[in-house]
Amino acid sequence: MREFFGSSLVKVGLGVLVLIGTALVPLVQSQQEQVLTIAFDAADLKTLDPHFASATMDRAVVDMVFNGLVRYKPGDITVFEPDLAQSWQVNGNVWTFNLRRGVMCHPWGGNPGYELTSEDVVYSLTKAADAARSAYSGEYTGMTFEAVDKYTVRITLPTALSEVLFFPKIADYAGGFIVCKKAVEDLGDDAFKTNPVGTGPFMFQSYSPMEKVVLVKNPNYFRGAPKLDKVVVRYMSDVTARESGLETGELDVIEGRPEQPWVEKMQAKPGTVVDTFGPGETVVIHWNMTKKPFDDIRVRWALDFCLSREELVAAIGPAIAEPLCAPVPPVLAGGISCTDVGVLRYDQNIETAMALLAEAGYPNGFDAGEVVTSERAEYLIPMQNIQAQLAECGVKVTLKVVDHSSMHTLIRQDVNPMVLYVAWRPNADAFLTRFYHSASIVVTGAKPDTNFSHIGGVDADGDGSIDSIDSLIETARSELIPGKQIWLWQKAQIEIMGLNAAYPFYIKKFVFARKPNVNYGYTLISTLALYPPINELTSK
Amino acid sequence: MAPAPQLRYHSDEMIGYAIRRILISIPILLAVLTIVFLLARVAPGDPAQAILGDYASKEAVQALRERMGLNRPLWQQYLDFIVGLARGNLGKSMITGFPVARQVAYALPYTIELTLSGIIFGAVFGIPLGIYTALRRNRLPDYLGRIFSLAGLSFPTFYLGILLILAFAVWLKLFPAVGGGDLHNLGDNLRHLVLPGLTLGLIMTAYVTRMSRSSILNVLNEDYVRTARSKGLRERIVIYKHILKNALIPIISIIGVYSIVLIGGSLLVEIVFSRPGLGKMMVGAMLQRDYITLQSVMVIYAGFVVLINLLTDLAYGLVDPRIKYD
Numbered sequence: 120m121r122e123f124f125g126s127s128l129v130k131v132g133l134g135v136l137v138l139i140g141t142a143l144v145p146l147v148q149s150q151q152e153q154v155l156t157i158a159f160d161a162a163d164l165k166t167l168d169p170h171f172a173s174a175t176m177d178r179a180v181v182d183m184v185f186n187g188l189v190r191y192k193p194g195d196i197t198v199f200e201p202d203l204a205q206s207w208q209v210n211g212n213v214w215t216f217n218l219r220r221g222v223m224c225h226p227w228g229g230n231p232g233y234e235l236t237s238e239d240v241v242y243s244l245t246k247a248a249d250a251a252r253s254a255y256s257g258e259y260t261g262m263t264f265e266a267v268d269k270y271t272v273r274i275t276l277p278t279a280l281s282e283v284l285f286f287p288k289i290a291d292y293a294g295g296f297i298v299c300k301k302a303v304e305d306l307g308d309d310a311f312k313t314n315p316v317g318t319g320p321f322m323f324q325s326y327s328p329m330e331k332v333v334l335v336k337n338p339n340y341f342r343g344a345p346k347l348d349k350v351v352v353r354y355m356s357d358v359t360a361r362e363s364g365l366e367t368g369e370l371d372v373i374e375g376r377p378e379q380p381w382v383e384k385m386q387a388k389p390g391t392v393v394d395t396f397g398p399g400e401t402v403v404i405h406w407n408m409t410k411k412p413f414d415d416i417r418v419r420w421a422l423d424f425c426l427s428r429e430e431l432v433a434a435i436g437p438a439i440a441e442p443l444c445a446p447v448p449p450v451l452a453g454g455i456s457c458t459d460v461g462v463l464r465y466d467q468n469i470e471t472a473m474a475l476l477a478e479a480g481y482p483n484g485f486d487a488g489e490v491v492t493s494e495r496a497e498y499l500i501p502m503q504n505i506q507a508q509l510a511e512c513g514v515k516v517t518l519k520v521v522d523h524s525s526m527h528t529l530i531r532q533d534v535n536p537m538v539l540y541v542a543w544r545p546n547a548d549a550f551l552t553r554f555y556h557s558a559s560i561v562v563t564g565a566k567p568d569t570n571f572s573h574i575g576g577v578d579a580d581g582d583g584s585i586d587s588i589d590s591l592i593e594t595a596r597s598e599l600i601p602g603k604q605i606w607l608w609q610k611a612q613i614e615i616m617g618l619n620a621a622y623p624f625y626i627k628k629f630v631f632a633r634k635p636n637v638n639y640g641y642t643l644i645s646t647l648a649l650y651p652p653i654n655e656l657t658s659k
Numbered sequence: 660m661a662p663a664p665q666l667r668y669h670s671d672e673m674i675g676y677a678i679r680r681i682l683i684s685i686p687i688l689l690a691v692l693t694i695v696f697l698l699a700r701v702a703p704g705d706p707a708q709a710i711l712g713d714y715a716s717k718e719a720v721q722a723l724r725e726r727m728g729l730n731r732p733l734w735q736q737y738l739d740f741i742v743g744l745a746r747g748n749l750g751k752s753m754i755t756g757f758p759v760a761r762q763v764a765y766a767l768p769y770t771i772e773l774t775l776s777g778i779i780f781g782a783v784f785g786i787p788l789g790i791y792t793a794l795r796r797n798r799l800p801d802y803l804g805r806i807f808s809l810a811g812l813s814f815p816t817f818y819l820g821i822l823l824i825l826a827f828a829v830w831l832k833l834f835p836a837v838g839g840g841d842l843h844n845l846g847d848n849l850r851h852l853v854l855p856g857l858t859l860g861l862i863m864t865a866y867v868t869r870m871s872r873s874s875i876l877n878v879l880n881e882d883y884v885r886t887a888r889s890k891g892l893r894e895r896i897v898i899y900k901h902i903l904k905n906a907l908i909p910i911i912s913i914i915g916v917y918s919i920v921l922i923g924g925s926l927l928v929e930i931v932f933s934r935p936g937l938g939k940m941m942v943g944a945m946l947q948r949d950y951i952t953l954q955s956v957m958v959i960y961a962g963f964v965v966l967i968n969l970l971t972d973l974a975y976g977l978v979d980p981r982i983k984y985d
Contacts, residue, residue, distance in 0.1 A: 163943045165754050173710075250719045250721075250722045254712070255715070255719070310756070312756045327765060328761075328935070328940070329766065353837070355933040356943075360837065363821075363825070363837070370837065524946070527709075
């Protein structure tokens with residue numbers, strides 16, 4: 120017996136040791152190359168066509184590959200800078216852009232690349248305006264685009280718009296990213312989704328499904344060659360795996376978990392820096408005013424007084440959450456801060472809440488029924504907290520937790536008496552139109568979208584007439600005097616708060632962790648790319 | 660000179676049996692396909708909305724639904740899928756537009772190498788360990804072996820993976836914790852395979868050790884073992900020729916069954932180690948409502964189950980010539 124084990128086991132053991140030994144031989148990677156690896160909370164990419172990209176991991180790649188006519192200043196979304204356009208003029212509803220010369224489209228599929236001209240810009244904006252070829256077509260309705268000469272583009276709007284409303288449409292965000300015409304036509308729309316060709320600091324090199332995208336530096340980038348040689352974007356849905364990768368040094372930057380304990384845990388790790396930054400996403404609860412008893416303004420007031428914004432912010436954590444007291448966050452033009460909103464903050468007052476409930480005929484509270492929410496922590500944690508807070512006033516909420524995609528479908532079918540929604544929109548008009556204009560009412564609106572409260576379609580205050588802020592939103596949209604426009608947006612929000620269609624809770628910031636040697640090359644305050652942008656200045 | 664025709668007869672029997680089994684598996688695969696097809700579409704959630712996000716205009720979502728063919732009748736979508744499959748066309752991902760066959764071709768080698776390494780590790784260590792502990796029944800090695808196999812059976816795969824990452828990647832910095840490595844670079848590929856392979860291998864070893872031990876114990880007191888020993892045969896011959904050969908059938912059976920479990924287990928390992936693979940592909944497809952990719956991956960999984968069952972059955976005959984393929 121001893122002989123048997125003495126021979127067989129030793130042989131097997133030796134074999135395995137040899138195998139492991141072979142594997143252990145470290146492959147000394149070239150330290151000459153500066154490769155930055157960033158991992159996102161995603162199973163795979165969805166699309167790298169910038170006119171469809173909406174998820175964080177997709178926005179990240181397109182942000183590195185494409186440019187807009189103008190751009191948000193890196194790290195600060197409150198300032199616009201020239202990008203592909205070096206200057207512009209406006210005359211009423213006509214904008215004329217003078218393009219930068221010598222901007223090169225990246226090479227693709229054997230093609231050496233070429234100089235970007237007005238023809239490409241017109242093609243790209245026309246594509247962005249086409250519902251079949253863009254998710255953001257609604258932003259460009261009624262616009263016309265014209266190539267005046269090789270380096271001049273004219274955009275005519277159906278009505279004049281202020282800079283603050285127009286620039287997001289042509290900036291390095293969503294439909295504003297400029298694609299290279301010849302590349303799109305050569306590759307076709309489908310292939311372009313996984314072979315993006317733009318003018319940005321990094322060029323697409325390869326895509327490994329469910330694993331990674333590799334970008335290489337664009338030596339001809341018009342702002343100068345990037346300091347990094349390569350950027351590897353990895354798709355890693357498991358946060359523990361991302362943490363391990365950061366600790367082992369295989370990853371340089373990782374998408375974090377928007378939870379205070381996670382931030383604290385990572386901050387405590389030596390050799391790790393945690394960045395929390397804005398603009399963040401607004402977390403707002405919308406009361407469905409078509410469902411009883413939410414149709415009664417006294418009940419909605421009662422619920423507002425029952426809720427504690429501070430308690431929820433404390434539960435989510437100060438590193439992640441900032442109180443939000445109006446539909447439009449203060450970082451945007453037209454936003455209102457918690458200080459300025461005054462009594463419409465509806466600070467918690469359980470006594471007042473119970474008195475209002477009693478007045479409405481519910482002295483012991485009521486059963487609000489089933490509320491569908493997402494399994495994602497960003498939805499589930501606040502919703503559970505809201506459930507507990509409302510229970511203090513005798514209001515029973517039964518949570519039905521479904522997967523994220525199902526939640527989006529179901530809430531758009533108007534199944535919920537209340538909808539907690541986490542969202543970012545690029546300006547006040549988008550926030551107000553998408554959530555509070557009557558055309559956006561779910562199911563029944565002219566262009567059903569995300570008006571879950573039905574404001575504009577119901578009598579919100581019980582005076583017998585429909586309450587709407589449509590005209591305020593529309594007037595503000597066409598207003599060209601910045602101060603007046605801001606005043607109109609704020610007035611619309613005061614109306615919404617007065618009618619109590621929604622209760623804004625907090626702004627959820629974005630969380631990423633990185634190795635300390637990663638230098639983004641700018642001060643990160645806020646970014647619409649939803650990740651800490653990697654650009655030509657980034658180094659490690 | 661007599662054995663040759665017997666062997667040929669045996670292999671003819673095996674081929675006939677394999678063909679029959681493959682033919683029988685076609686309706687099974689079809690049933691799996693139909694169930695997956697229907698379940699994927701019964702679940703709420705709109706792939707077009709999932710792709711475009713909540714900022715997309717309604718028109719854009721509608722246009723994409725149209726392009727994806729989601730507005731067509733269900734029976735038509737089903738028919739297209741089956742016809743495509745019969746032609747060997749797995750279609751294109753509804754999300755990325757990337758050909759599913761290319762995705763599978765990329766992911767499959769990673770899943771195969773991972774599963775195979777788990778099976779081989781389990782068999783190489785589990786069988787000798789099972790024999791060793793059985794031959795030392797109720798002694799210290801046996802107790803330790805039983806504790807090990809019980810721990811292995813009760814340990815969640817993902818948790819073991821995380822522990823191995825902590826130990827060997829984070830603390831000792833011996834192996835990488837992220838990705839599957841480059842398939843064209845053997846060293847890199849092996850380095851990335853060690854920890855995931857060990858994760859599955861240790862679990863498999865626990866199963867195989869347990870089954871080998873009980874299987875060996877069943878034959879240990881048989882008359883032919885006593886006879887062999889009383890004939891004065893060397894212990895090695897007794898173990899190899901008399902004990903192990905007769906105990907192999909249940910061991911093969913358990914390796915077959917747990918290989919199927921292992922393919923499922925590889926899913927978690929792929930996620931923990933962020934390796935490419937069919938499991939990761941399936942989860943991604945489910946989350947993104949990518950019906951086409953999901954269906955294709957399920958077909959491959961079902962095919963694997965059928966294949967492994969078939970190979971297991973065929974292996975019985977190789978080990979024990981008394982088994983006939985009817």
